[in-house]
Amino acid sequence: MTKAKVAVLISGRGSNMAALLYAAKAQDCPYEIVLVAANDPAAPGLTLAAAEGIATFGHSHVGMKRAEFDAIIDAELRKAGAQYVALAGYMRLLSPGFVAQWDNRMLNIHPSLLPKYKGLDTHQKALDAGDTHAGCSVHIVTAALDDGPVLGQTPVAILPGDTADTLAARILIAEHQLYSRTLADFVMRERSPQWLLAQVRAHALALPQADETISHGMPCFGITKGKKFAYFSHDHHGDGVIAVIVKTTAPEEQAMLIERDPDLYYRPAYFGNDWVGIRLAGGDTDWDLIAQRLAQSWREVAPRKLTSLIDAADEF
Ligand code: GAR
Numbered sequence: 001m002t003k004a005k006v007a008v009l010i011s012g013r014g015s016n017m018a019a020l021l022y023a024a025k026a027q028d029c030p031y032e033i034v035l036v037a038a039n040d041p042a043a044p045g046l047t048l049a050a051a052e053g054i055a056t057f058g059h060s061h062v063g064m065k066r067a068e069f070d071a072i073i074d075a076e077l078r079k080a081g082a083q084y085v086a087l088a089g090y091m092r093l094l095s096p097g098f099v100a101q102w103d104n105r106m107l108n109i110h111p112s113l114l115p116k117y118k119g120l121d122t123h124q125k126a127l128d129a130g131d132t133h134a135g136c137s138v139h140i141v142t143a144a145l146d147d148g149p150v151l152g153q154t155p156v157a158i159l160p161g162d163t164a165d166t167l168a169a170r171i172l173i174a175e176h177q178l179y180s181r182t183l184a185d186f187v188m189r190e191r192s193p194q195w196l197l198a199q200v201r202a203h204a205l206a207l208p209q210a211d212e213t214i215s216h217g218m219p220c221f222g223i224t225k226g227k228k229f230a231y232f233s234h235d236h237h238g239d240g241v242i243a244v245i246v247k248t249t250a251p252e253e254q255a256m257l258i259e260r261d262p263d264l265y266y267r268p269a270y271f272g273n274d275w276v277g278i279r280l281a282g283g284d285t286d287w288d289l290i291a292q293r294l295a296q297s298w299r300e301v302a303p304r305k306l307t308s309l310i311d312a313a314d315e316f
Contacts (some may be wrong), residue, residue, distance in 0.1 A: 183287075
């Protein structure tokens, strides 16, 4: 399996970035770090990343509009081929456009048991509240600060005599353990057959009068009481492939697609020439393309009455 490409954004020390980077050196780690970028060219973490042979990018945000700066970072992330972004002590509010670009692709680590203590001074806040435990959380980044679905947390006991500094140092140990494991699970989840089937199902069942059955042992999507337009194939006939199989618009299209992108498309066994398989487990599936292919496939098998209704609706 190819490794997921992760870019890490930092602002300073970069110890979480280092934890991700060293975890990524393990052969079975499902991600690799392709870029470490900072909003401060003097961030110490950049020196460490460069010494470890990782591409780095440092650019000061000072005097720039938020969206303008985020566009520069976004361009670097794309140039590096990043599929995911890990914020690791990146002390910048992000513009909504940047967050939208990396929707469901960007994680953050925060030194509190979210939803408690968003923002700064989290350790002091936990001490002041008399909590028995503080901790850290990894979450998916959404437009609101330190918000978004929590993927993992580690509670850390508060000891008698703890100060914000001693507590922060102990939580940091937990952060380093938590981030890498949670990031690895996150990139793996998106390659799992269950997750991929759920995505295909959501797109397929959004089409008019679509339903799901099982055919030849495969989850299969069709028009209710009508023809099938998509199959979800997981290691069918022991081929090891996870794919969606859809109808082509013409028999020649199968050969054309496979010739154009043989890593993505393949000829599914026993389906004939008017179907094509699209591999899904590469970790960089273009879900807009899948949605479009499913809709085209649906159109190939839908009765005229149904397609003309849709066409009429589309004209409005
Ligand atoms: C970490 O404790 C991280 O959780 C925190 O900044 C520190 C960065 O340290 N992040 C936040 O507070 C984000 N809201 P590092 O540069 O050594 O990883």
